[in-house]
Every structure is written in C-alpha cells, then in structure tokens.
Amino acid sequence: MGPLDNQVQLIQKLAEILSHPPVSLEILPGGLEEWTSTDLVEESRRPTVEFPFIYLEGNLGIPKKVLYKLYMVAVHLFKLSRSISDLCWASTSVILLTNPAHQTALNAHKRLVLNGFLEPVKELEFTDLLFRGASECMKQSILWDYRRWLINRLYPVRLSMSNPNSTFRLWTTSGDLQPLPDIPPSVIIEEFNVIRKSCEGYPRNYHAWTHHYFVVDVLGVQLATQSTSSRIYYDILxxxxxxxxxxxxxHISDYSAMYHLCGLGRLLHDLELNCIHLRSGTLFPVVEDISLAEHALTLITSYPSHESLWMYLRGAIGLLPEGQRREVLQRIESLAPKSYYYRQFVAWAQLASIL
Incomplete structure (x- = not known):
C-alpha cells in the first residue's frame, strides 16, 4: 500500500470517528513525531502511522500537522469523488474540520442531505462537534447558517403569527417574518447549550448570538400560537x-449577551401583556424578580470602567416605567458622579428623552 492509499484510509477513519461524535475534540499542537514520544496515560493508544490520533474514552485529539496533511489529500479526493459517495462525505468532513469556511465542501454536505445520504440529525451533531473542537469553526457564519438550514429541513411544519404586526414580532426584524419551524422543546434547549458553549470558546461570538436570535424567535411564536404546551415553552424562555x-x-464585556438579555426582557413583557392563554396560576413568577436595570447597576458598581455595562444599562432602563428612570440616574450619580461613562450616559439619556 502506497503513502497516498494510507492517507485515504486515514481520511475515511477520521470521518467515521467524527460521524459518531466523540465526547470532545481537540486539535493538538505539533505532529505525529512529537506525540509518539510523549508520555500518555496507560489506557491511551499511542499514535502510529496507521492511526496518528489520540483517542481515549471517547475523547479525540488530532495533531495539527497530521490534520493539515490529511486536508491536502482530502481536497484532492473531493475533486475526484462523485457528488454522492462515501469518499465525497469523508473528504468534505475532513475539509470542514480544517477549513470551516470552505463553502464548496459545505454545499457538498447539503447535497448529501438532500439526496438522503446524510441525516440532518447526524449533521447537527457534526456541526456541534466542529463548534466544540475548534474556535475557527465557532466563528464561521456559514456553519451557523447551515445549522439553521438543517433545522428547517428536519422540522418542516411551519408556525407563523396570524397578525404580522403583533407585538411579539418586535423581537425580530421585518425580514424575519417568514414562518418558522415547529421545533420540539428538547431541541430548543440543546440549541441554547450549543450557543453557550460556542460563546465560551470564542468570546463575543456574533454569529452564535445571531443563532440565539433565531431560536428565541421560534420560542416566541410557539408561545403565541400554542396554548396546549405554552407552559413548557415559557419555562424554557x-x-x-x-x-x-x-x-x-x-462575561461583563460581552455586550451581545446583554443586548439579547434586554430583548428577552421585552419579549417576556409582551407575552405577559398579550398572551391570554398564558395567564394562569404561577406562570410568570418563574422569572427572577429583579429588574435588568438593577442588575446593570450592581455590575457597574463593581466594574465602573466597562463600557459594555453602561451600554447594557441603556437597554435595561428602557424597560422600566418612566417614573423609575430618574431614580436610576440619581443612584448612578451617587456611585460615579465624575465618571466619563456616567457623563456619556446622561448625555445619551437627555438626547433620547429617556429622563
């Protein structure tokens, strides 16, 4: 067997491992030589030319130099493979792990899904693994778009607002008014978990928070249209x-998270005012009884030099009744009367007629 044949087999082995998602995935520094001479735990299989990976109790480590060599071969195989084949799937899986911005490889995966070669559920697991395994994958917009595409394929039943001008849709933009997939509660929870892990690995992850926008939008429509399971969806929200x-x-520098939290606050307020079928018993006390403005003030007291927190306060104060807004200003003045960010906040509030 020649070196190229060995590389092809390794690509197929790696793709097979990725298709049964490991507990964790990590791209390790160095190459095969460094890891064959590294002391590993006894249970771990020492990497060899035939299997240059570290695989222990479901945890996969791939030396970076090994992965890059496989990537070059995978690109060549992808060009030679038929559009619907095991070789196409294996080569594009390795390509996406190494270069998640490879649009052509991602389009090949879409074709494999459309032709029934790949299951959408397995592809959701694959993208989750990519997000967990490499920060480069977490920040690629096309992978998040692909995840939403898979969800739409997996759940074709659509939900939409009977009144497109409903206050519930203030969460969205006008371009997002198309019907949304009817996603089960367990999947919504999993999406929130995927988003959180990605934002841990790649701070201020704009594309992950965009996905968060989509998931919350689905939740809002579920709550507005389904009276039988409203409690479940409200609890998730x-x-x-x-x-x-x-x-x-x-994460006091993550303004994207703060922006989304203020959006959730508005959505919960709209639901309470407009969803008659939600007004039952102890539904609304599930949310902790503390205003977001109070939360922002508490953080500003501890971290007054973080601009993101002052921006958070701007969003949070808009959720308060008008009479409480001046109280907030008085409290801030006692905390940071000469602060640059305080002066900026007051100037903004006066310009926006908030105070």
Whole structure:
C-alpha cells in the first residue's frame, strides 16, 4: 500500500470517528513525531502511522500537522469523488474540520442531505462537534447558517403569527417574518447549550448570538400560537432569561449577551401583556424578580470602567416605567458622579428623552 492509499484510509477513519461524535475534540499542537514520544496515560493508544490520533474514552485529539496533511489529500479526493459517495462525505468532513469556511465542501454536505445520504440529525451533531473542537469553526457564519438550514429541513411544519404586526414580532426584524419551524422543546434547549458553549470558546461570538436570535424567535411564536404546551415553552424562555443574566455576571464585556438579555426582557413583557392563554396560576413568577436595570447597576458598581455595562444599562432602563428612570440616574450619580461613562450616559439619556 502506497503513502497516498494510507492517507485515504486515514481520511475515511477520521470521518467515521467524527460521524459518531466523540465526547470532545481537540486539535493538538505539533505532529505525529512529537506525540509518539510523549508520555500518555496507560489506557491511551499511542499514535502510529496507521492511526496518528489520540483517542481515549471517547475523547479525540488530532495533531495539527497530521490534520493539515490529511486536508491536502482530502481536497484532492473531493475533486475526484462523485457528488454522492462515501469518499465525497469523508473528504468534505475532513475539509470542514480544517477549513470551516470552505463553502464548496459545505454545499457538498447539503447535497448529501438532500439526496438522503446524510441525516440532518447526524449533521447537527457534526456541526456541534466542529463548534466544540475548534474556535475557527465557532466563528464561521456559514456553519451557523447551515445549522439553521438543517433545522428547517428536519422540522418542516411551519408556525407563523396570524397578525404580522403583533407585538411579539418586535423581537425580530421585518425580514424575519417568514414562518418558522415547529421545533420540539428538547431541541430548543440543546440549541441554547450549543450557543453557550460556542460563546465560551470564542468570546463575543456574533454569529452564535445571531443563532440565539433565531431560536428565541421560534420560542416566541410557539408561545403565541400554542396554548396546549405554552407552559413548557415559557419555562424554557424564563430559564434562558435567568441563565443569560448569570452568564453576564461572568462575561461583563460581552455586550451581545446583554443586548439579547434586554430583548428577552421585552419579549417576556409582551407575552405577559398579550398572551391570554398564558395567564394562569404561577406562570410568570418563574422569572427572577429583579429588574435588568438593577442588575446593570450592581455590575457597574463593581466594574465602573466597562463600557459594555453602561451600554447594557441603556437597554435595561428602557424597560422600566418612566417614573423609575430618574431614580436610576440619581443612584448612578451617587456611585460615579465624575465618571466619563456616567457623563456619556446622561448625555445619551437627555438626547433620547429617556429622563
């Protein structure tokens, strides 16, 4: 067997491992030589030319130099392979792991899904693995777009607002008014988990937060149109609201998270005012009883020099009744009367007629 044949087999082996998602994936520094001479735990299989990966208890490590060599071969194989074949799937899987911005390889995966060669559920698992395994994958917009495309394929039943001018749709932009997929609660929860992990690995991940926008939009339509399972969806929304507020406590520079939290606050307020079928028993107390403005003030007290927190306060104060806004200004003045960000905030509030 020649060196090229060995590389082709390795590509197929790696693709097979990726198709049964490992518990974790990591691109390791160095090449095969460095890792064959590295002391590993006894249970770990030492990498060899025939299997140059580290695979232990479902955790996969791929030396970077090994992956790059396989990538060059995979690109060549992709050009030679038929559009619907095992070789096309294997080569494009390795290509996307190495270069997630490879639009042609991603289009090949779409064709494989459309032809029934790949299952949308397995592809969702594959994209999740890519997000967890490499920060370069987490920040690629085309992978997040692909994930939404898969969800739309997997859940073809559409939900839409009977009134497109409904206040619920204030969460969205006018371009997002098309019907949305009817996604089960468990899948919505999983999407929130995928987003959170990606934002941990790649801070201020704009594309992950864009996906968050889509998922919350689905939740809002579910709540507005389904009276039988409203409690389940409301609990998910309320838990996300509470979780996101806790997230911000540890990510005080992530303004995208703060922007989305304020959006959730508005959505919850709209739901409470307009969804008659939600007004039952102890539904709304699921959300922790503390205003976002109070939350922002608490963080500003501890971290007054973080501009993102002052921007957070701008969004949060708009959710307060008019009478409470001046109280917020008075509290800030006592905390940071000479602060540059305080002066900026007051100037903005006066210009926007907030105070």
């Amino acid at each position: 309320a838990n996300e609201y509470n979780s996101l507020r806790l997230w911000i406590n540890h």
